Amino acid sequence: MRHESVPMYWRNIPQYYRLVAKRCRQCGAVYFPPALRCRCGSAELEDYDELPHEGRLVEYTVLYQVGTDFLKQKPLIVGLVELNGGVRAVGQIVDAQPDRLAPGTRVELVFRRVAVDGRHGLIMYGYKFRPVQP
Amino acid sequence: MTRVGVVGWGVYIPRYRIRTEEVARLWGDDPQRIADVYLVNEKSVEALDEDAVTIAVEAARIALRRAGVSRERVGAVYVGTESKPYAVKPIASILIDALGLRNDILAVDMEFACKAGGDGLAAIAGLVEAGRVEYGIAVGVDTSQGEPGEHLDYSASSGGAALVVGRDGVAAELEAMYAYASDTPDFWRRDGSPYPMHGEGFTGEPAYFRHIIEAVRGLVSKYGYKPADFTYAVFHQPNGRFPLRVASALGIPMDRVKPGIVVTHIGNTYNASALIGFARVLEMAKPGDRILLVTYGSGAGSDAFVFRVTDVITERQRAPAPAVEHMLRNKVYVDYAQYLKMRKMIKLLE
Numbered sequence: 001m002r003h004e005s006v007p008m009y010w011r012n013i014p015q016y017y018r019l020v021a022k023r024c025r026q027c028g029a030v031y032f033p034p035a036l037r038c039r040c041g042s043a044e045l046e047d048y049d050e051l052p053h054e055g056r057l058v059e060y061t062v063l064y065q066v067g068t069d070f071l072k073q074k075p076l077i078v079g080l081v082e083l084n085g086g087v088r089a090v091g092q093i094v095d096a097q098p099d100r101l102a103p104g105t106r107v108e109l110v111f112r113r114v115a116v117d118g119r120h121g122l123i124m125y126g127y128k129f130r131p132v133q134p
Numbered sequence: 135m136t137r138v139g140v141v142g143w144g145v146y147i148p149r150y151r152i153r154t155e156e157v158a159r160l161w162g163d164d165p166q167r168i169a170d171v172y173l174v175n176e177k178s179v180e181a182l183d184e185d186a187v188t189i190a191v192e193a194a195r196i197a198l199r200r201a202g203v204s205r206e207r208v209g210a211v212y213v214g215t216e217s218k219p220y221a222v223k224p225i226a227s228i229l230i231d232a233l234g235l236r237n238d239i240l241a242v243d244m245e246f247a248c249k250a251g252g253d254g255l256a257a258i259a260g261l262v263e264a265g266r267v268e269y270g271i272a273v274g275v276d277t278s279q280g281e282p283g284e285h286l287d288y289s290a291s292s293g294g295a296a297l298v299v300g301r302d303g304v305a306a307e308l309e310a311m312y313a314y315a316s317d318t319p320d321f322w323r324r325d326g327s328p329y330p331m332h333g334e335g336f337t338g339e340p341a342y343f344r345h346i347i348e349a350v351r352g353l354v355s356k357y358g359y360k361p362a363d364f365t366y367a368v369f370h371q372p373n374g375r376f377p378l379r380v381a382s383a384l385g386i387p388m389d390r391v392k393p394g395i396v397v398t399h400i401g402n403t404y405n406a407s408a409l410i411g412f413a414r415v416l417e418m419a420k421p422g423d424r425i426l427l428v429t430y431g432s433g434a435g436s437d438a439f440v441f442r443v444t445d446v447i448t449e450r451q452r453a454p455a456p457a458v459e460h461m462l463r464n465k466v467y468v469d470y471a472q473y474l475k476m477r478k479m480i481k482l483l484e
Contacts, residue, residue, distance in 0.1 A: 072182065113185060
């Protein structure tokens with residue numbers, strides 16, 4: 001199976017587990033996924049651990065042709081989510097039926113298994129989104 | 135200074151359910167008879183991408199939110215489970231990074247069949263009382279195993295509960311606790327075995343009933359309680375019948391036990407079983423109420439705790455965090471084939 005290497009996964013744990021972003025010390029812009037340099041030209045970015053865990057679905061797509069890690073999870077719903085406050089994040093949408101989703105659907109962050117390295121390898125966890133139940 | 139106790143609680147129940155009649159359909163049982171014997175109508179099923187780690191994270195996030203405790207003040211995290219996704223690799227350390235807790239804290243995984251989650255509560259209470267940590271999080275979680283077609287297939291389910299324990303902002307003070315354990319061969323799972331085994335005839339009297347009754351009798355006689363002192367009594371719930379029977383043996387009226395019974399709706403969540411019942415009761419409790427919480431783990435042992443609800447409870451009940459009732463209500467039914475897929479019981483080439 002092809003998926004992210006163990007060192008890469010380990011390095012990205014703050015981002016994958018709890019949406020740790022980067023914030024520019026000069027102009028305050030927030031980047032997720034984390035960026036190395038700000039649009040304002042500054043390279044002084046700090047960890048920003050306060051992104052909200054709720055937002056709204058901006059758009060989504062339903063995938064039937066998926067990578068090997070996701071073959072058993074078809075169809076895969078991938079969405080663009082605007083978190084409260086305006087930062088956008090791409091993520092899998094789970095606990096959802098594609099025909100019941102629409103732009104504007106309220107979603108919340110959940111912690112799930114993302115990829116599993118076979119029977120003996122590492123289980124890689126990360127964030128996904130699911131519709132908020134009233 | 136106030137007593138140590140529960141500052142916040144959080145429960146996570148996966149959204150999927152399978153009905154008792156669907157399991158009975160597969161295995162040729164009479165569904166009415168099964169439901170009558172176990173008093174379990176349906177049970178929770180984790181999604182394909184959920185496991186004890188993800189459920190623990192969700193429950194703990196909710197508990198922290200409800201407690202209103204900042205992550206920097208948590209000094210210990212204890213996880214009790216018997217369904218670790220890894221034989222060797224802790225859940226507690228994943229919780230540290232998923233919750234954004236400090237790294238210089240005590241992180242522990244514990245195992246004692248279904249009792250380890252409650253043992254975390256006891257351990258953290260001790261650490262807080264000793265002044266070694268300000269707050270700790272105790273999690274009981276399981277995606278419990280049952281052999282398809284065997285009677286656990288009707289009850290073994292998935293869920294988690296987390297308690298934030300501390301001294302500041304306590305909603306339920308820990309008044310007393312008492313423990314009882316002995317080597318009892320009622321239920322076990324050998325290393326590498328996919329499903330547990332039962333010691334025939336040991337499950338009831340010498341195991342569940344003996345340990346719970348001894349723990350509660352010890353507690354009552356040491357601290358001078360009467361059954362009437364408890365507004366609610368919550369017991370470990372392997373099925374719907376056992377907690378009712380043990381309450382009756384202890385002279386506790388049924389109406390004090392029923393509010394804490396969740397097994398009928400979600401099955402036996404093992405390490406989360408009594409704790410989810412406890413959380414549900416906390417969500418309806420009033421200041422001054424006394425709650426008896428009794429865990430049980432095969433092998434075998436039982437911890438009995440008494441909590442006294444404080445004025446803080448109303449604030450915690452109103453906190454912006456999902457309630458147990460909400461989790462019980464929001465559900466999607468699956469059939470047996472989906473159940474096997476979600477529980478990863480279909481053998482796949484990987």
